[in-house]
Amino acid sequence: MxxxxxxxxxxxxxxxxxxxxxxxxxxxxxxxxxxxxxxxxxxxxxxxxxxxxxxxxxxxxxxxxxxxxxxxxxxxxxxxxxxxxxxxxxxxxxxxxxxxxxxxxxxxxxxxxxxxxxxxxxxxxxxxxxxxxxxxxxxxxxxxxxxxxxxxxxxxxxxxxxxxxxxxxxxxxxxxxxxxxxxxxxxxxxxxxxxxxxxxxxxxxxxxxxxxxxxxxxxxxxxxxxxxxxxxxxxxxxxxxxxxxxxxxxxEPLARLLSRFRDEAVADVPFYYEPNEIAKALRLSNPPRTDRLIEALRARGRLTGRTHARDGAFRTLGTRSEVYEVATALAMGRPEPVVPPGNGSRTPHSGDP
Ligand SMILES: C[S@@+](CC[C@H](N)C(=O)[O-])C[C@H]1O[C@@H](n2cnc3c(N)ncnc32)[C@H](O)[C@@H]1O
Incomplete structure (x- = not known):
């Protein structure tokens, strides 16, 4: 792209x-x-x-x-x-x-x-x-x-x-x-x-x-x-x-790139998720759709945005377990509970600064 x-x-x-x-x-x-x-x-x-x-x-x-x-x-x-x-x-x-x-x-x-x-x-x-x-x-x-x-x-x-x-x-x-x-x-x-x-x-x-x-x-x-x-x-x-x-x-490509930067800057934490990698990890037969994952994580109050780094991938302030829970629920056709937005965050980096 x-x-x-x-x-x-x-x-x-x-x-x-x-x-x-x-x-x-x-x-x-x-x-x-x-x-x-x-x-x-x-x-x-x-x-x-x-x-x-x-x-x-x-x-x-x-x-x-x-x-x-x-x-x-x-x-x-x-x-x-x-x-x-x-x-x-x-x-x-x-x-x-x-x-x-x-x-x-x-x-x-x-x-x-x-x-x-x-x-x-x-x-x-x-x-x-x-x-x-x-x-x-x-x-x-x-x-x-x-x-x-x-x-x-x-x-x-x-x-x-x-x-x-x-x-x-x-x-x-x-x-x-x-x-x-x-x-x-x-x-x-x-x-x-x-x-x-x-x-x-x-x-x-x-x-x-x-x-x-x-x-x-x-x-x-x-x-x-x-x-x-x-x-x-x-x-x-x-x-x-x-x-x-x-x-x-x-x-036009520059406008798209800038818009993607702005999207992902709301969840500016190290590394991004890809639906096919999530599906592999959870052994789901089909990768969940990116827009559905983003929507579900946002509904939980977790800041989430698409990344410029790869089409179809996203960054989120949700934890890996939350991402996996959401993906599993989507794969099983379960609606995700809507949680009122809180600060919505994992710490920007749970590494060892
Ligand atoms: C990737 S190109 C630069 C491209 C340029 N900035 C552009 O956007 O068009 C790298 C350049 O570095 C020059 N170069 C290599 N070693 C150098 C050095 N020690 N000092 C100055 N220029 C060097 C090469 O001659 C080459 O023209």
Missing amino acids: FYNGAMALDRDLHIAVATAWGTSATGPNSAWEMLSATGVRGLRVLRESGAFARLLATDSGGPASVVLEANVARYADRGATSRRWDARAPAADGPFDHVDLDPFGSPLPYLDAAFASLAPGGLLSVTATDMIVLAGSDAPATRRRYHAEPVHGRLGPEAGLRILLRAISDHAEARSRSVHPLVAYVRDHYVRAYVLVGPSDRPAPVGTIATTTWEGPPLRAAGLAGPMWLGPLFDREFLERLQVPATAALP
């Missing part, structure tokens, strides 16, 4: 985030696109968000650099400059209000330079495409590179996003700062997060999950999963301010 024109959609979202963030930032703002390739992302954000008065676009070289220089030169009057630069080192002309880190593979080699170049309170965006490592297909590499135990199978990519957020949070903590995710999401071959980096005012919601006592969706992991980010992926107030840019290349 969300996978066509992945990069165009991803850049549309970047423009939406920069626009919403820029309206509350003090400005005039500066940005550094650390790994620019041809510069399309940075230049679109500069032109279409109006959030920046200055953009530095760097790349280490290769055939794209000639194109980068030519592309950026066209926007010199808008404050764009380009340079060949090894982005593992901070750019000399920082700090920047926004730093974007979008590598092939792991962002870890660039995080120190990103943090060193980010102004206090700045916006950092980070992509990781090393999903074989983050999402559990090569657990020894996850342990070596990210010092974490991955989750295998369908929930592996979300665990990968959370492991990445923990790595970003660790870098912040080492500089006595903390991260606040505005939007963090999973797509087919990568994960990406937009975080504000501010003063460190409380412990980061980071920890491991003991998979045998965990009350959320079942996780395939070796005893402990993580350490990973167990806090929210979204800032609900910020999501309300995101709008589809007039210049979006893919306005």
